[in-house]
Amino acid sequence: MEKYEEKDLLLGSEPMKLNMGPSHPSTHGTVRVVLQLDGEIVRSSDAQVGFLHRGFEKECESSTWNQVFPYVDRLNYASPLLNEIGYALAVEKLVGVDVTPRCKVLRVILGEMARIADHLVCLAAMSMELGAFTPFLYLVKTRDWIYLVFERVTGQRVMHSFMRIGGMKCDAPDGFKEEVLALLPRIEVTIRDVEALLVKNRIFIDRTVNVGCMTAERALGYGWTGPCLRSTGVDYDVRKAEPYLCYGDVRFDVPVGTNGDNYDRFQVRCEEMRQSMRIIRQAFDMLPPGPVQLDLPDVSFPDKQDVYTSIEGTIRHFMLVMEGGRVPAGEVYSATEAANGELGFYIVSTGGGSPYKMRVRPPCFANIAALSEMIDGGFIADVVPTFGSINMIGGECDR
Amino acid sequence: MSTKVVGAVRKAFPDEVIGDHAERGDHTVIVKPGRLVEIVRFLHDDPETDMSHFCDLTVVDWPGRESRFEVVIHLHSLAAGHRIRVKTSVPAQSPVVPSITAVYRGADWFEREAFDLYGVRFEGHPDLRRILLWEGFEGHPLRKDYPKQQRQCPVPLLEDRPGQPPPFPERP
Numbered sequence: 001m002e003k004y005e006e007k008d009l010l011l012g013s014e015p016m017k018l019n020m021g022p023s024h025p026s027t028h029g030t031v032r033v034v035l036q037l038d039g040e041i042v043r044s045s046d047a048q049v050g051f052l053h054r055g056f057e058k059e060c061e062s063s064t065w066n067q068v069f070p071y072v073d074r075l076n077y078a079s080p081l082l083n084e085i086g087y088a089l090a091v092e093k094l095v096g097v098d099v100t101p102r103c104k105v106l107r108v109i110l111g112e113m114a115r116i117a118d119h120l121v122c123l124a125a126m127s128m129e130l131g132a133f134t135p136f137l138y139l140v141k142t143r144d145w146i147y148l149v150f151e152r153v154t155g156q157r158v159m160h161s162f163m164r165i166g167g168m169k170c171d172a173p174d175g176f177k178e179e180v181l182a183l184l185p186r187i188e189v190t191i192r193d194v195e196a197l198l199v200k201n202r203i204f205i206d207r208t209v210n211v212g213c214m215t216a217e218r219a220l221g222y223g224w225t226g227p228c229l230r231s232t233g234v235d236y237d238v239r240k241a242e243p244y245l246c247y248g249d250v251r252f253d254v255p256v257g258t259n260g261d262n263y264d265r266f267q268v269r270c271e272e273m274r275q276s277m278r279i280i281r282q283a284f285d286m287l288p289p290g291p292v293q294l295d296l297p298d299v300s301f302p303d304k305q306d307v308y309t310s311i312e313g314t315i316r317h318f319m320l321v322m323e324g325g326r327v328p329a330g331e332v333y334s335a336t337e338a339a340n341g342e343l344g345f346y347i348v349s350t351g352g353g354s355p356y357k358m359r360v361r362p363p364c365f366a367n368i369a370a371l372s373e374m375i376d377g378g379f380i381a382d383v384v385p386t387f388g389s390i391n392m393i394g395g396e397c398d399r
Numbered sequence: 400m401s402t403k404v405v406g407a408v409r410k411a412f413p414d415e416v417i418g419d420h421a422e423r424g425d426h427t428v429i430v431k432p433g434r435l436v437e438i439v440r441f442l443h444d445d446p447e448t449d450m451s452h453f454c455d456l457t458v459v460d461w462p463g464r465e466s467r468f469e470v471v472i473h474l475h476s477l478a479a480g481h482r483i484r485v486k487t488s489v490p491a492q493s494p495v496v497p498s499i500t501a502v503y504r505g506a507d508w509f510e511r512e513a514f515d516l517y518g519v520r521f522e523g524h525p526d527l528r529r530i531l532l533w534e535g536f537e538g539h540p541l542r543k544d545y546p547k548q549q550r551q552c553p554v555p556l557l558e559d560r561p562g563q564p565p566p567f568p569e570r571p
Contacts, residue, residue: 332425
């Protein structure tokens with residue numbers, strides 16, 4: 001038989017341009033990736049965002065301080081409570097107040113549950129994109145249990161608008177603690193099941209290990225934060241580095257990866273959910289009694305009882321709705337750890353009823369900027385899982 | 400902590416720093432735009448400041464001021480844990496700021512966004528084009544003089560197309 005060199009057997013291929021998105025089933029959210037392909041290999045790529053741009057900042061500049069809450073819900077719609085907490089903390093820093101101890105602990109509990117819900121969605125999408133449909137169903141079902149708790153506390157499954165400047169709308173209902181503590185073991189079972197299905201799965205390992213790699217140095221240059229940055233081995237977590245609320249009083253670990261590949265990002269998120277549960281359990285132990293809302297005549301709404309029975313309350317409510325309250329002039333940058341990383345709010349106030357400038361530093365905007373670098377040179381089939389592991393949320397990225 | 404950083408910048412660039420403040424604990428240094436890249440590179444490289452982490456870049460529009468556009472950069476040091484805000488202003492006639500992408504790769508998209516929404520040009524940016532809005536969008540929507548209600552559609556509206564009946568004909 002005639003002998004052939006390996007290179008003679010390769011089929012020649014012309015470079016091909018392929019447009020993925022913006023409405024592609026795998027690009028949850030809307031994003032477009034223009035790929036230059038050589039056979040199955042991605043030679044170069046250009047990620048294009050902005051298809052979900054709603055003019056968040058412009059809208060906020062003509063809204064009152066309290067009207068911004070529903071908008072921030074729609075930034076990262078997988079964990080709206082964390083955005084609300086971030087915004088509330090930023091305005092509170094601007095006003096110069098500290099919320100009540102009970103409110104702090106409740107914010108931590110609700111925020112950590114939102115973080116778990118967010119990570120559940122991310123892992124679900126990521127595993128489904130690798131063909132693992134069972135974990136997807138397990139994880140989304142588990143997220144719905146969390147949504148049921150949120151519904152009981154806030155009255156809404158997804159878009160809560162529950163936080164207020166100086167506190168939150170109301171206290172948690174009776175039986176909240178028991179319900180959450182009963183839910184945590186069920187979430188643990190789900191995570192254990194999903195890990196059992198995937199972590200040592202040959203297909204999963206082949207498709208994720210050393211795919212979409214990122215080094216710590218480059219990740220920092222890109223401004224990465226959150227689970228993506230931690231997967232590269234940098235233990236930066238705003239909750240640890242600059243503790244806010246009561247994160248300084250609870251004990252938790254910051255899981256880090258080593259390679260910065262898709263597998264590490266998966267593992268980091270799994271472990272973070274466990275740490276979140278650890279935080280929730282400790283927070284319940286230190287939950288003090290007391291009010292959850294500060295009385296700030298300039299920015300916070302009066303009690304409904306006051307509004308309907310006293311003229312002062314009616315006027316205060318009217319002024320807050322019509323003029324938007326008074327927040328001292330100045331500028332502030334406040335960073336919190338959202339599910340995807342450092343969620344920063346840079347707010348400029350001129351003392352009026354609405355923000356002069358409302359800048360959101362979206363964590364996944366910085367993360368997704370590195371997508372091209374992560375997928376170039378890899379297979380086209382790895383584009384979608386890599387994209388999923390970054391967990392880009394269109395609402396937050398495009399604002 | 401970051402008073403040290405502000406001091407270091409003042410010491411290294413005495414002619415460039417216009418002012419500084421620490422309102423609500425956020426240390427801020429206001430500089431002239433000319434040598435912005437050198438200042439940022441100093442903040443990044445100097446072992447004392449060690450701003451390895453790029454946080455944010457945005458613009459604030461002050462139409463009444465002589466220097467209308469204020470570029471605001473937030474930097475962060477992972478090792479030392481301190482943050483600094485660098486601000487510089489440029490006039491409306493020539494809104495050009497040197498690009499810091501050579502120091503922080505991550506500034507790339509943030510500068511594109513600032514260009515897109517405010518029309519501030521970043522000199523030396525490798526690929527300065529719109530990012531959130533489409534090519535062909537007129538104006539820069541986050542400028543204070545851009546009306547909020549202004550409509551621009553990338554696709555012509557049905558009623559604007561010649562020869563098209565109105566989408567919902569009125570009942571006789």
